Amino acid sequence: MALNEKRFDGRVAIITGAGGGLGRDYALLLASRGARVVVNDLGTSRQGEGADIGMAAAVVAEIRAAGGEAVANGDSVATAVGCAGIVKTALDTWGKVDILIHNATINRRGPFRDLSFQDFSAVLDVHLSGAFHLAKEVFPRMCDAGYGRIVFVASIAGLYGERNVAAYCTAKGAINGLSNALALEGLDHGVGVNCIVPAAKTRLVEGRDVEGFPPWGPELVAPALAWLAHEDCKASGKLLVSLAGRMAEAFPAETRGVFQPEWSIEDVAARSDEIFDRAHVETFSSVPRGFHEHLGFSFEMARAGTAND
Structure with missing residues (x-):
């Protein structure tokens, strides 16, 4: 064991979508550091069709072959019943x-004009409803136990948008809001809640032109995720970006604005250029008081502007 190695001995981790891609690397890394892992994967296609628990079972076999502890689960994250089964x-x-x-x-995938509500809902059910149902199962337990780590997987598309994936953008953007709310509520209970914003070469990018990209495998993202899940990580309400070896924090920013x-x-x-002027920006962190700091800043500008009139 390396000096000061970050371990997860005695910790129990649930990782959804861990049968391949990024999730597989997350599971293998945490298990290699001592975590006991529930490897959840329904085994669907990229579009969410079909089911094959063999994907989760294969990752469990890898973990066990390396001396780790893991169990496979094939319940769906898209329903409350499925999420309860995962936690059970x-x-x-x-x-x-x-x-x-x-x-x-x-x-x-497809242009918004052709997007059916059925497809829109299916994507939200996996990402956003899944996050809600899983959090409802584990967050109260973590708060009662005085410890927990929750990491939601957000997306660059959720931050900045992307063509032809409106449902995906919507779901991933909303997950950040849920993460911030839980981060605040978990603050006094030892429960850290963060988002990772990853990108990696997985089956989700099949069919897209990635020729000429630098190395951007899942193994370059997994350490960032593992850090957010570790007991030594005291950050909460953060957006940690990780792709192709780059790591950074994303956060909301506002122009200073005018009064x-x-x-x-x-x-x-007439004043739109001033309103949109990014020469001076203001930032507010969700934890511990970003909402109130935002109001305070705006109100102080109003008070100062009124006093100068």
């Missing part, structure tokens, strides 16, 4: 859940 697997096997990593994903005691449509138009 951890509780029945090891009696607790210390770490939740919600990585399961599907995508339905007037009264506005007309014409005033907004």
